[in-house]
Amino acid sequence: MTGPDSPSPAGAPTQPSLWQRLDDPAAARVLADAYTRQFFEPFIWRERRVGDVARELGVSKTAVLYRVRQFLRLGLLEVTRTEPRAGRAIRYYRATSRGYFVPFAATSAESIAALYEASLDNARRSVLQALTHAWSQLAEDPRWFGLYTYGDETGLKSHALLPYRPAECPAEAHLGPAPQAFLDPLLAEGSPAIWDNTTTLKLSAAEAKALQRELHALQRRYSGRKAPGQTPYLLRLTLTPNLPPEDAGP
Known part of the structure; x- marks a missing residue:
């Protein structure tokens, strides 16, 4: 996994890279695998709490926390701030970059077609499930x-x-x-x-x-429209x- 695309001028504040290259196969797998990626996407350049992401994905906090710890170890996630409270403090997390590049060589895919299939599988399954439910209702x-x-x-x-x-x-x-x-x-x-x-x-x-x-x-x-009552x-x-x-x- 590499850092910024190019060094900052001397004395200039460090800016996060737009495209963080993931050469580590374990880190690359997070973005290449559709199932694992769904746990990471909510944190991309947004400060999020584990509980909020769990509700968004419809899974348990334990499931999200397991993935958060994995992403921290891989250097894909960072703690942005900690909010004190009685008992355990609340941590906020955010991805370490706005964008990521996974070179084909860092994946375990045998072909471009296999990588495409694995990357889109979860999204395709979500669309199919949503359409099936909507069609059944009609x-x-x-x-x-x-x-x-x-x-x-x-x-x-x-x-x-x-x-x-x-x-x-x-x-x-x-x-x-x-x-x-x-x-x-x-x-x-x-x-x-x-x-x-x-x-x-x-x-x-x-x-x-x-x-x-x-x-x-x-x-x-x-894209990006925000209004009350949106679905x-x-x-x-x-x-x-x-x-x-x-x-x-x-």
């Missing part, structure tokens, strides 16, 4: 809860897991107008704010780059070239 009639696949003369249009029957079933499309968009009912005012859809777009390089930047701007637009939402945006099966690898 399924008023379980008989219509299932997979709906629809296409037209141009090819596949949508394949989605839905908790309701679309307004017009694809099997009946030849009897009248084209079926309504599968996810339209979710956009109704009384429906909860849920969106989960995967589709293939045919774009030029310029159009794909524009969409990439729009997605980034959209996420930034809603936490998980947002995952993905855009990638859709490789043919023979090029995608195992």
